[in-house]
Amino acid sequence: MTVTITAGHLQATIAEKGAELQSLFDTTIELEYIWQADPNHWGKHAPILFPIVGALKDDTYLHEGVTYHLPRHGFARDMVFEVVDQRDDFVLLQLESSAETKSVYPFDFRLQVSYELGGDGLVVRYNVKNKGQEDMYFSIGGHPAFNVPLEKGLRFEDYYLAFSPKKSRVKLPLKGNYIDYQQRTLGQTNTDLSLTHEMFENDALVFETKGLQSFSIRSEQSPHSVTLSYNQMPYVGFWSTYPVKSPFLCIEPWCGIADTLESNGLLKDKVGIQTLSADTDFETKYSITVK
Template sequence: MNITIYNHQIKATINTLGAELIRLEKKNQNYIWTVEETYWNKTSPILFPIVGRLKNDAYTIEGKTYELPRHGFARNFEFKTEYLTDNSVVFLLTENAETLKCYPFPFELRLKYEVTENGLKMDYSVINKSNKIMPFSIGAHPAFAINEPLSNFTLAFNEVEEFVSYELENEQFNNSFQIIPSENGKINLDYALFEKDALVFKHLKSDTLTLLRKNQPYISVEFKGFSYLGIWTKPNAPFLCIEPWCGLADNINHNGNIYEKEGIQLLDNNIEFEREINITLL
């Protein structure tokens, strides 16, 4: 089921399946890409309780092995609509018999969407309802529409950076990296940048980036508190994903113990983890 929230200028539509943002409109222009399954069948999935791919799609806890698909399971479940007004909505997912088979923790995962003066605020909340420390990752994956050549677009960050991108091999980190060319702190986009997969930045100082179109601000994404950032598209695809993460895919040498996984979050019982992303349409 689709739910739409709005104010005088902004309208957002979210599918209760995966609590997935499927449209974000300003003055009748949709900034989220429209699915073409030849490229990808998602628009903005939530990544939970892992980000990326596990080695052998499996992990261990106290010697017991569990299997999880890439990016976890939250995107595949119906969320309960917990709260709804004209301009905001809160979605809730809790554990069920199916999730407990692959992730043995009771939890509460909430996403709040709220339209703002010029965009959308997304609040993420995770509560550990178990009586032991809960390992998890969480991430966003919004795909913004690119309806003209990608070379018209540039990424501008709010801090001076050396853009070190850590490389993926079969969707796992392989201990190699590359320096992404930049000019005055800006990355000029081209599909060739994504030939090996996403750009993954582990050590950014920035917590805001702006997507420029023909050197004019187009979209800004603020992601304070997110440790990592992925940028991704596919060859000639009409979208660009800007992905703040609290978590990472496995390294090819990882031993499988999820508590020792790079980037994993460890949450005590009945403690709440909160993060916020702000998208501004410029």
């Protein structure tokens, strides 16, 4: 099942499975901004990553002496959310812990995801509540994929990635599925970055971020662009498939990252993990602006 919301010239479609954004469509110019999940390339649109971001070593972690197993990016993207509130331009979806989730993640939680259209874009909000009596450890992130090119007649290589603010950011290189934290360097994000498929030869480009951030996919040959912005996410990933050359680019705002090569497997010690006290909430959001 899906839910469609509208505001002005924009229309967004969200699936109950995974609370996944499936479409962001401009009805005036008939332009789709979200990747349409061609399984020959990548069969998803914009999965939500929870309760981990990235991969665990051997898909395994330890908590209070017990071993648990979670796949890359967690389980939320594969579970059906409940629609708990809906208006013309807004929808709120919810996932709560269950016997099924507790078998792999032993915390009582409530995850709410909302989508709200307005102006020239969409605001995506995450709210995580710890319903338990002990500290809860988690990560959460977005994985929206945008069509590149955005219009016919252009190529992936006709686009570039613009960073704001234009300054260097700490780059976290991947070695296999894991972060090689000891080899982090300053990445050249102080200038526009021309898109090529080869730039993803070693998987995603991952950077640390602080404060207000904005990342735009643009082309000198088109008036149409898409921008993702946020103010409370400590990491961002950029990804497309390789060696399969796919016509999309993911801009991924994260509160968490994959295990580092040095990870000891303890969830509470995981680099980038969020800690939420009993009966408290965590909130963050990002926005997608389109032209």
